[in-house]
Amino acid sequence: MVTLKYDYTELEKTAKPRYVSRTVRHPLFGYIVLSLVLMAMQLLFIFGDGIIPLNVIQAVMTTMIYVVAGLGVGILLMMAGLMSFGTGAFIGLGTYMAAYVLKGMVAPYVLILFIVAAAAVFIGVVVGFISLRVRGMHLIIITLALATVLYTLYYLPNDFTGGALGVSGVPFPELAMVIKTSRDTIYFVILVVMFALIVVTMNIINSPMGRAMLSMSNSESLAQAMGINLLKYRVLAFVIATVYSMLSGVLYISYMQSSTYSTWTSGLAMNILIAVILGGTAKPAGVLIGSFVIFAVDYAFLKNIEFFTKYPQASLFFNGIVIILIIAKYPGGLIRLLGSIRNGAKMTAAKVRLYRYGPEN
Amino acid sequence: MAQKTETLMSKAAMRRIVKKRDKAYDSLVFNEKYPGVAEALIDQKQGKLYQQRELKARKKLLPLEIAALPVPERHQVLSERGLADLRKSQELPRRAVEQTYQRKLVKSGPAEADRYRGGALKRLDAQAEAKAAELAAKYSIDAAGAADSGAVERFSQAEKSELAALAALRDAQQAEKTRRMDAIRARIAAQKPKLEAAFNEANIKLQAAAKLDDAAFGKDNIFSLRNLKMYFSGIKAVDDLSFDIKQGEIFGLIGPNGAGKTTVFNCVTQFYKPTAGEIFYRDRYGGIVSLTDYKTPEIVKVGISRTFQNLELVYWLSILDNLLVGAHGFYRANLADQFLHTGRLKREEEVFKERAIGLLDRLGILQYKDMPPFGLPYGVLKKVELARTLMSAPRMIILDEPAAGLNDAETEDLAAIIRSIRDDYQCTIFLVEHDMNLVMGVCDTVCTISFGKMLAIGTPEEIQNSKVVQEAYLGSE
Numbered sequence: 050m051v052t053l054k055y056d057y058t059e060l061e062k063t064a065k066p067r068y069v070s071r072t073v074r075h076p077l078f079g080y081i082v083l084s085l086v087l088m089a090m091q092l093l094f095i096f097g098d099g100i101i102p103l104n105v106i107q108a109v110m111t112t113m114i115y116v117v118a119g120l121g122v123g124i125l126l127m128m129a130g131l132m133s134f135g136t137g138a139f140i141g142l143g144t145y146m147a148a149y150v151l152k153g154m155v156a157p158y159v160l161i162l163f164i165v166a167a168a169a170v171f172i173g174v175v176v177g178f179i180s181l182r183v184r185g186m187h188l189i190i191i192t193l194a195l196a197t198v199l200y201t202l203y204y205l206p207n208d209f210t211g212g213a214l215g216v217s218g219v220p221f222p223e224l225a226m227v228i229k230t231s232r233d234t235i236y237f238v239i240l241v242v243m244f245a246l247i248v249v250t251m252n253i254i255n256s257p258m259g260r261a262m263l264s265m266s267n268s269e270s271l272a273q274a275m276g277i278n279l280l281k282y283r284v285l286a287f288v289i290a291t292v293y294s295m296l297s298g299v300l301y302i303s304y305m306q307s308s309t310y311s312t313w314t315s316g317l318a319m320n321i322l323i324a325v326i327l328g329g330t331a332k333p334a335g336v337l338i339g340s341f342v343i344f345a346v347d348y349a350f351l352k353n354i355e356f357f358t359k360y361p362q363a364s365l366f367f368n369g370i371v372i373i374l375i376i377a378k379y380p381g382g383l384i385r386l387l388g389s390i391r392n393g394a395k396m397t398a399a400k401v402r403l404y405r406y407g408p409e410n
Numbered sequence: 411m412a413q414k415t416e417t418l419m420s421k422a423a424m425r426r427i428v429k430k431r432d433k434a435y436d437s438l439v440f441n442e443k444y445p446g447v448a449e450a451l452i453d454q455k456q457g458k459l460y461q462q463r464e465l466k467a468r469k470k471l472l473p474l475e476i477a478a479l480p481v482p483e484r485h486q487v488l489s490e491r492g493l494a495d496l497r498k499s500q501e502l503p504r505r506a507v508e509q510t511y512q513r514k515l516v517k518s519g520p521a522e523a524d525r526y527r528g529g530a531l532k533r534l535d536a537q538a539e540a541k542a543a544e545l546a547a548k549y550s551i552d553a554a555g556a557a558d559s560g561a562v563e564r565f566s567q568a569e570k571s572e573l574a575a576l577a578a579l580r581d582a583q584q585a586e587k588t589r590r591m592d593a594i595r596a597r598i599a600a601q602k603p604k605l606e607a608a609f610n611e612a613n614i615k616l617q618a619a620a621k622l623d624d625a626a627f628g629k630d631n632i633f634s635l636r637n638l639k640m641y642f643s644g645i646k647a648v649d650d651l652s653f654d655i656k657q658g659e660i661f662g663l664i665g666p667n668g669a670g671k672t673t674v675f676n677c678v679t680q681f682y683k684p685t686a687g688e689i690f691y692r693d694r695y696g697g698i699v700s701l702t703d704y705k706t707p708e709i710v711k712v713g714i715s716r717t718f719q720n721l722e723l724v725y726w727l728s729i730l731d732n733l734l735v736g737a738h739g740f741y742r743a744n745l746a747d748q749f750l751h752t753g754r755l756k757r758e759e760e761v762f763k764e765r766a767i768g769l770l771d772r773l774g775i776l777q778y779k780d781m782p783p784f785g786l787p788y789g790v791l792k793k794v795e796l797a798r799t800l801m802s803a804p805r806m807i808i809l810d811e812p813a814a815g816l817n818d819a820e821t822e823d824l825a826a827i828i829r830s831i832r833d834d835y836q837c838t839i840f841l842v843e844h845d846m847n848l849v850m851g852v853c854d855t856v857c858t859i860s861f862g863k864m865l866a867i868g869t870p871e872e873i874q875n876s877k878v879v880q881e882a883y884l885g886s887e
Contacts, residue, residue, distance in 0.1 A: 051483045055475050057468040064461035249749050256748035256755060257734070257741045264724045264735050271722035274679060276710040276739025276802070285745070406502060407509035 076251060080333060084244050087113075091236045108348030110236060112340050113243045114300045119321050119328075119336040120250045121293025126322070127331035128259055129286035130266025131184075133192040134318045135176065136294045138199035141313030143169070143298020145209055148216040148308060158222045158238065158303075165295050173291035177284030196315045203310035215309030222303045230303070239300050246293065247333040253289070254331060262286055320344070327375055329382010338383045342371060421703055424619065431612035432711055434605045435695070436740050439803075440761060441598040441605075447764045448594055448757075449587075456583040463579055467572040471565070478565035480557040485549035492545045500534055507531060617697045622690055627698050632657040632806060632838050638687035640673050640862075647673040649862040650687075655806075655855075657692070660832055660839045662853035664846075664873075666882055670862040671842040672719070675810055678840075679716055680706045694805050711739050715804035717795045719811045723783045729794055730779045733766035734759075736801030762801070769797040772834075773827065789820045796827065800835060807831070809841040813848045821845060825852045850874065858882065 072078060087109060094101040118136055125131050146165050150156055156164075176195065180188050206212035221230045222238075230238060253259050261282050265272040269279060302308055324343040328335025347364035351357040357364050379385050476487055507530045514523035627634060633655040640648040648670045655661045663671050676682045678689055680701060689701040694713040704712060715736070723732050740762075743755040770776045773793045783791055792812065799807050812828070813821045825848055832839050843849045849856060850870040858865040858873055860882040866873055873879055 051479070051487050053472065053475060053487065055468045055471040057465055057472065060461065060465050060468060064458070064465045066462050252749055252751045256751065257738055257743070258745065258748045260724070260727060260731055260735050261738055263726055267724045267726075268722050270681065271718065271724075273681070273706040274710065274716050274718075274722075275735050275798075276707045277735075278707045405509065406505040407512070 076255075077248065080244065080247050083337070084240060087240055088237065091233070091240075095233050102353075104352050105349045106236070108345040110239060110304055111348060112345040113239050114297055114304065115321055115324070115344050116333075116336055116340045117243055117246055117300060118294045118297035119324050119340050120246055120333060121290035121297075122321050123325045123328070123331040123333075123336045124250065124253060124262070124293075125286045125290040126325055127329075127335075128254070128262040128266065129282065130262075131180070131283065131286055132189050132322070133176075133287070133290060134189060134315045134322070135192045135196045135199070136290070136321050137313045137315055137317035138196040138203075139169070139172070139291050139294035140298040140301060140317070141203055141308065141310070142172070142199065143295030144302040144308035144313075145203070145216065145298075146295070147299040147302045148219045149209060151219050151222060151302070152216075155223060157225045159225070161222065162242070162296060162299055165299050166292050169292040169295040170288050172295075173288030174284055176291065177287035180287065181280065181283065193315055196318060200310065200313060200315075203313060210308075210310060213310065215307060216302075217307035219302055219306045219308075221306070232304075235304050239304065242296065242300060246296070250331070250333050258282070258285065323372060327372065327383055329379070330384045332384065334387065335382055335384040338386070342375070342383070343368065346371070424616070424703065425708075427612045427615055428708075428711075431609055431616065431695075433742060434609035434612065436742055437601065437605050438609065439740075440742070440758065441601060443761050443765075444757060445591065445594055445598065447761050449591060450764075451760060452587050452590060456587065460576075460579060460583065464576060467576060471569055471572055474561070474565040474568050477561040478557055481553055481555040482551060484557075485551055485553065489545045489549045489551075492549075493542065496538055496541050500538060503534060504531075507534070613695055613697065616699075617695075620698045621688075621700050622698045624698070627690055627692070628654055630656045632692045633840070634690040635674075635678075636688045636690065638674070638677060638689065639685045640670070640677055640682060641685045646862050648677065648684075648859075651859065651862065651864055652687075653857050653864070653867055655838060655840060658832065658836065658838055659854040660828065660841070660852055662849040662856040662870075663840070663842045663859065664844075664849055664856060665859040665865075668861075669859045671859065672810065673862075674859075675716070675808055675842060678808065679709050679714065680704060691806070694803075707739070710802050710804075713803075713805040714808060715799035715802045715806075716808040717792075717799055717810055717812065719814060721783075721788075721791050721795060723791060723794060725783055728780050728782055729770070729775070729786075730763065730766055732783065732794060733769065733798050733801050734762055736798035737762045737765070740802060766797070766801060769800050773797050788815055789823070792816065792820075792824070793827070796831070800831065800837075803835075804837060806838045806840060809839065809843075811843055812841060813843055813845040818847075821848055824848065828852055 090101055090109065091106065094103075094106050118140055122133070122136055125133055143165055146168060147161055150161050150164060176192075179195075180191055183191055203210045204213060210216065221232070221235060223229050224238065261272065261277045262285075264275060265277060265279055265282050272279060272282075298308075320343055321340075324339035325331075325336055326339070327342055328337070328339030330336075347357070347368060351364045351367060357367075375383060476484060479487060507527060510530075511523050511527040514526055631654045634652075635654075636652050638648055638651045639646070651670075651674065663674060665671050673682065677684045678701060684702060691699055691701050691712060691714065693699050699712060701709065701712070701714075724735060727735070741755075741758055743752070743758055746752075747755040767776065767779065770779055773796065775790050775793050775797070778786060778790060778794075783794065786794075792815075796807075796809075796812075809828070813824055816824060828839060828841075829852060831837060841849075841853070850873075853870055855867065856870050856873045857867040858876070858879045865878045865882055866876045868876070
């Protein structure tokens, strides 16, 4: 037997570079792919003639806007264990503030986002302190009351919200004072903001802050014994949720160009809440799937069916059935569906291998 | 009691200074730990890169090396490798044939199955034989001859250049590592005087404001309970309880059900604010603090860490992340760092993760590190809780019924762990326990209370022989 100096059979086992699996396993890989797909869809819509119907693009746009709010609600509900019905009202507040700024002056979009976010931090702190001593059902009632107060304020005649008529004719925003956006290009702005907030959400979940919120919702005495200041993280959760909601409002007004009080009911908040619960996790994947089911399905698909165009209210009926089925089948949320698909694929592959080659000896 | 009556500063001011001091101290601790962790990480990363480069070099050199061999060896090697490839390529088909045979045996009887297997194996064998014959013809062992001088030349040249490239890579990595480590060390050295000055300034202020001096507290003591009273609207859960705990001892608090043991714990950790009395503690800087001045989440920063009677783990986090929760108060990364995952947070996470992995390894539960606590054995989860208390580098650990729910073997194991933790981490251990075997086996001092009042204190033997204690547990005759 000749021994070779440069035999690499042993080395290959440990040193083989795994670029592909490392890329695929990156936590943001799926979101990047999704963003690219969504971007390609819009490009096809603009340049391809009628390949993508308008209602699909509208559905995607609406879903993306509400996903941004849903991410905040996900952190509030799934990480910190708190529930708020004020989301809808805060999205509305975001739209009115952005409309005010957009109509009044020419400001770069990033600045508008920052102004609204700063206002949201302030409001979030206030709400957080209001809800400090209450939890469970009483907290829900307080947020519901807050939402109703805001709703009524929007409805009352005033210059800021336009009263019952609402604000309309808001110009499309300008990015960095130079690039004017249009109905087509605002899509990309929304996509970029959504992606940035997805990254921030992932960071929150994987940081000491996220762990602190989880332990707080798990057991308050544990959290306190570990040096976690309950007050701080409770308020922080509210602040994050409020900021996300109001940013979602900015995105809404820059796409829709108008905002009326009747949209900002607690029903919208409930829909977003249901989207998060259907997703079953604070992770963006869950929120995305849940929001897709709640907001996109009837826009994108049901509108093509004659029955649903004839009776628009029937889509709610359909939504209800879907929610019941999902909750019954996947009480842990649709994120479990992803897991079970992955597991199922693995199991099937293993079964095929066993069928073909028998057990490994 | 030589207690200073005047308080030199308000509670809020004190808290501010404490925060400043803790931050400076945490930074100093982090700076001390970080270079080691960073070096290990750089080594790991560079080692991997080097291995990959080496693999590439070997892949290039091996064919050249074989070509440069003299003839009989070259032919031997080439035919061996050819045969090995053949074996490898036939491995799966052969297994598939065997599996299909088994299936056919059930489905269509032995005759049909045998016929199938015979045919299939014959085909494979024929293929193998053909290949072997081809190899034998191509690389006959009988042929002899010297190595091809051109090939030898090519091989030696390639070898030289590849080895030079590898050496260059190693040098570059070494230089890179030195550069980065120097940068880290320089940054740390630059920070050090500032941090130390900040720490000392705050520490001197705080020690001057201490309510108790060293002599009154006791030089060896780490903890002192003085006339602690905790009343719940008339019910005297703890009534005028006083005792001292010496540094480095294992102190057991026992008593019948409802004696107020857990209430004492909750008073110490400030879950309850005592009705009256003082709790003094020597913090990690040697100063004496009154625990009642602190809020509940600040207690862990003073250096007291606790476990819970019922397991309190976060079931949505992995074991490793559960341990990181224990280090929560010691992160210096602010909210912006956490939103954006800046380098500062990542560096801190590396240091804490390294500590967590070290602790898990120390307690023998490293293999569970990525699992959620669901479904893990109770003994393992208890150890996880212990490891979590150690994440905050405590000077006193409070164990609330650590043996509850453990079997005899696990309890013995636990006793050994408690002792070794005390020795390895220089901790004082204060435990409440019902399991008398554990208490009598492990404790240096045992204190018995009943209805919030002290019955007896002393070594385990003294307690066992004490009449009062026997009466409290078994009732008087």
